[in-house]
Amino acid sequence: MKLKAICIFCGSNFNGDPALSAAVEQLAAILVRNNITLVYGGGKVGVMGLIADAALARGGKVIGVIPRFLVDKEVGHTGISELIIIENMHQRKQKMADLSDGFIVLPGGFGTLEEFFEVLTWLQLGLHGNPVGVLNIGGFYDPLFAQMDVMVRHRYLKPANRELVFNEPDPQTLVEKMSKYDAKPDEVWFRDRNLT
Numbered sequence: 524m525k526l527k528a529i530c531i532f533c534g535s536n537f538n539g540d541p542a543l544s545a546a547v548e549q550l551a552a553i554l555v556r557n558n559i560t561l562v563y564g565g566g567k568v569g570v571m572g573l574i575a576d577a578a579l580a581r582g583g584k585v586i587g588v589i590p591r592f593l594v595d596k597e598v599g600h601t602g603i604s605e606l607i608i609i610e611n612m613h614q615r616k617q618k619m620a621d622l623s624d625g626f627i628v629l630p631g632g633f634g635t636l637e638e639f640f641e642v643l644t645w646l647q648l649g650l651h652g653n654p655v656g657v658l659n660i661g662g663f664y665d666p667l668f669a670q671m672d673v674m675v676r677h678r679y680l681k682p683a684n685r686e687l688v689f690n691e692p693d694p695q696t697l698v699e700k701m702s703k704y705d706a707k708p709d710e711v712w713f714r715d716r717n718l719t
Contacts, residue, residue, distance in 0.1 A: 526654075526702050528560035528586075530623035532638040533570040534631030535596075543630060544573065546660050550627070550694040551577030557698070562622045564615070565589030565607070567600035570629055575600050588618045616641055620651065625701050628657045628664075636667075647684050654704035656689035656697045664690070683709035 531550075537543070551574060554561055561578045564571050565587025578585050585603040590611050593599075599606055609615055616638060620626075628639045643655050657664050668690055674680035689704075691697035 526557070526559050526625050526698070528562050528623045529554060529625045529627055529698075529701075530562040530619045530642075531574055531627050531629060532631065532635050532642075533563070533574060533629035534635055535564070535566050535569040535571055536632065537569045537573060538630075540630075540661070543570070543660050546658060546694055547573045547629070548577050550574065550629075550658065550698075551583065552581060553694055553698050554578055555581040555583035559698075560584040560586060560622075562586045562588065562619050564619075565599055565603075566593075567598040567602075570631065572598075572600065574629070575603055579603065586622060588615050588622070590615050620645070624653050625704075626653065626655045627697065627701075628655075630660060630663045643688055646687055654689065654701035655687065656691060656701050658694060658697055659690050659692050661692075681709040683707065 547570065551561070555578055561574065561583060563575060563585070566572060566589065567575070575585050575587065579602065587600050587603050587606045589599050589606065589608055591608050594608060599608070607618060609618055620642060626642050628635060642651070645651050646653070646655055659665065671680060671685050675682055675685050689697055689700050691700065
């Protein structure tokens with residue numbers, strides 16, 4: 524599939540990690556080189572600001588989506604190609620998803636995880652067929668993937684659905700894998716319960 528716009532989920536804080544800074548710069552370069560629009564949470568601070576500024580510096584198109592109540596807290600980025608101000612967090616996620624045909628997760632906190640698991644759940648349910656990838660810088664998300672494996676062992680998560688998300692430390696590899704993606708969630712539980 525040709526990725527035209529990728530939504531980046533990431534933190535509104537930045538811990539100063541040089542490895543993360545380097546990965547953000549590399550990811551921005553890949554997006555711009557491949558004419559992929561960056562869709563993100565619209566902030567000017569933290570990792571959000573880093574990825575937006577890195578894409579802008581290379582001449583990329585950047586679309587931010589931010590709820591009105593967060594414009595001041597996250598310092599809405601007024602220098603991007605387009606800043607869409609909406610009413611609430613639910614609309615934010617939906618709008619970002621509507622604008623994108625792929626999702627990449629960078630290090631972040633509760634909000635980043637909440638966004639990640641929502642689009643991953645939507646994929647599992649067949650509500651979209653877009654690739655979801657984690658840019659796992661320095662093993663930041665290793666414990667999260669270990670927890671997913673625990674879910675599989677305890678039979679709360681099907682192995683096929685565990686495989687729906689990419690886990691890569693290298694931005695180029697991640698984007699290449701996402702561009703070749705064909706979603707195949709395990710829908711057995713739908714059929715078993717006659718919900719389709």
